[in-house]
Amino acid sequence: MDSAAGPASPSLRWDEPPEGPVIALLDQRRLPAEEVELICTDVPVLVDAIRTLAVRGAPLLGIAGAYGVALAAVRGFDVQQAAEQLAHARPTAVNLAYGVRRALGAYEQAVKDGADVRRAAAAALAEARALHREDAEASARMAAHGLALLRELLPGGGYRVLTHCNTGSLVSGGEGTALAVASAVHRAGQLRRLWVDETRPLLQGARLTAYEAARAGMAYTLLTDNAAGSLFAAGEVDAVLIGADRIAADGSVANKVGSYPLAVLARYHHVPFIVVAPTTTVDLDTPEGSAIEVEQRPGHEVTEFAAPLVTGVAAEPGMGVPAAPLGTQAYNPAFDVTPPELVTAIVTENGVVSPVTRPGLAELCRGPEKER
Numbered sequence: 001m002d003s004a005a006g007p008a009s010p011s012l013r014w015d016e017p018p019e020g021p022v023i024a025l026l027d028q029r030r031l032p033a034e035e036v037e038l039i040c041t042d043v044p045v046l047v048d049a050i051r052t053l054a055v056r057g058a059p060l061l062g063i064a065g066a067y068g069v070a071l072a073a074v075r076g077f078d079v080q081q082a083a084e085q086l087a088h089a090r091p092t093a094v095n096l097a098y099g100v101r102r103a104l105g106a107y108e109q110a111v112k113d114g115a116d117v118r119r120a121a122a123a124a125l126a127e128a129r130a131l132h133r134e135d136a137e138a139s140a141r142m143a144a145h146g147l148a149l150l151r152e153l154l155p156g157g158g159y160r161v162l163t164h165c166n167t168g169s170l171v172s173g174g175e176g177t178a179l180a181v182a183s184a185v186h187r188a189g190q191l192r193r194l195w196v197d198e199t200r201p202l203l204q205g206a207r208l209t210a211y212e213a214a215r216a217g218m219a220y221t222l223l224t225d226n227a228a229g230s231l232f233a234a235g236e237v238d239a240v241l242i243g244a245d246r247i248a249a250d251g252s253v254a255n256k257v258g259s260y261p262l263a264v265l266a267r268y269h270h271v272p273f274i275v276v277a278p279t280t281t282v283d284l285d286t287p288e289g290s291a292i293e294v295e296q297r298p299g300h301e302v303t304e305f306a307a308p309l310v311t312g313v314a315a316e317p318g319m320g321v322p323a324a325p326l327g328t329q330a331y332n333p334a335f336d337v338t339p340p341e342l343v344t345a346i347v348t349e350n351g352v353v354s355p356v357t358r359p360g361l362a363e364l365c366r367g368p369e370k371e372r
């Protein structure tokens with residue numbers, strides 16, 4: 001691989017056809033039925049792809065945001081305006097604003113240093129590629145730390161792991177976060193079963209995690225989110241592995257809605273609840289969980305089934321099959337926040353913090369390979 005290039009992610013690549021540079025996304029709205037690329041030639045298309053979840057998941061949102069700034073710079077669009085639009089496309093995953101800031105910072109620094117527009121654009125692109133590579137590296141290190149942690153907490157192997165939403169190679173420069181750990185456990189021959197929450201309402205678990213688990217040859221079973229309780233009660237879950245969209249300085253974890261109920265269940269049933277996320281997801285400027293902005297999504301994602309479901313997550317109101325009487329109001333937060341006391345451990349590329357404390361988390365973010 002060209003060392004200046006980004007890694008070959010299945011979900012996002014920078015391409016330079018003769019007509020000009022583009023960001024090519026694997027359109028996650030259409031999985032698992034179709035593997036179709038969405039070609040972004042300008043920033044509004046990318047912003048729409050982010051809002052409608054064609055591209056999604058915290059680490060990948062950061063990478064997409066950085067490449068989006070590079071796209072604007074290389075194509076001669078208004079870079080500041082592009083950065084502003086991208087950073088605010090979705091509010092909860094802190095990686096998005098972080099990725100945008102990194103590429104914009106590189107662009108502005110180059111301009112300050114006297115670079116012309118072409119060289120400044122190249123600096124933004126180099127920064128996006130660096131972030132992409134760093135995410136791949138972080139992913140591999142999280143997988144190793146997570147596997148070691150599981151073995152330490154639960155000697156013996158043969159793990160039955162429950163996961164929520166989608167946290168694999170679809171959301172990362174590498175193998176992802178929580179699903180990267182599950183993949184490492186699988187490769188070590190120690191994954192007895194991956195329990196996959198379907199993840200209502202947009203089915204990231206059913207459509208995307210099951211797709212990744214099947215391709216990796218994992219033993220997996222899909223369940224409705226509401227079935228998790230009876231699985232815990234039956235003693236069928238050894239550990240919960242989830243990702244995060246933003247981790248506040250106190251260790252509160254914002255992740256896909258339904259994560260918090262899993263944490264409560266896990267605590268009641270004495271099952272480790274493990275969060276796997278790169279330090280780019282930790283936001284030390286957000287002091288506590290209540291300060292995290294939780295994205296509210298349109299009600300029609302709940303009151304209608306998309307039609308047809310495979311193209312569904314972007315459906316406009318009224319385009320789907322009714323799942324509730326016309327005019328029904330829906331409460332549809334995309335995320336919830338789990339307090340640190342319910343989190344057994346946070347696994348990052350720098351190591352593990354457990355128990356989760358404010359100073360422990362801050363220290364982990366400061367440097368490499370800190371011990372607990």
Ligand code: MRU
Nearest residue numbers: 056057058165167177243244256
């Ligand atoms: O709304 P989404 O699909 O972008 O939500 C994604 C999640 O909640 C993931 O669990 C989170 O981003 C961690 S991904 C590594």
